[in-house]
Amino acid sequence: MEIQASGDxxxxxILGRLEMILDNENARIGVDxxxxxxxxxxxxxxCLYELxxxxxRQAAPTDVSPSYLSQAKHIRNKLATNSEKVEAHLEACRSVVELLKTAAQDADADGIYSEEQFRYGAMV
Structure with a gap:
């Protein structure tokens, strides 16, 4: 029984730490x-690895306290929100990279010979 209490x-x-991490990340991502x-x-x-x-080590799924199942459902909702925020952040990063890539390509095409044009002209 002591092992079970220690595991509890x-x-x-771990669930408390995970929830704090998710709350912090959800509040700050895209803002800070x-x-x-x-x-x-x-x-x-x-945290997920530790869980x-x-x-x-649990003998059976029934060894998990019902209160943890409730907390796990609550955290699952926070993870879903977190997933949406991370995906939006990554999409914003992709957009910025694409803008920078386009700007760099436009700067290279400033009316002077491109590398391909230079090679072609050198072969003639």
Whole structure:
């Protein structure tokens, strides 16, 4: 029984950390330019890994407390919101990269010979 209680505390701690990470990320992504998405993602991944390791040690799925299932559903909703925000952030990054790429290509096409035109002219 002591092992179960120890696991319960660990699960509660991990779920609490995961929820704080998600709340922080959901509040700051796309708003705070200093937000480190990579570091936040590493923290989320670590929590999910720890939960996976604890879950493997459970004797059966029925060993999980109903209160954790409720908390897990709540966190699943936060993860869905987080997924949408991360996807929107990545799409915005792709758009900026495309704009920069187009600007660089336009700057290269300033009326002077391109590299391809230069090669062709050198062969003639």
């Amino acid at each position: 505390v660990r699960i509660r701690n 330019p200093t937000f480190d998405l990579k570091a936040s993602n590493l923290r989320k991944s670590r 996976t390791m604890l879950n493997r």
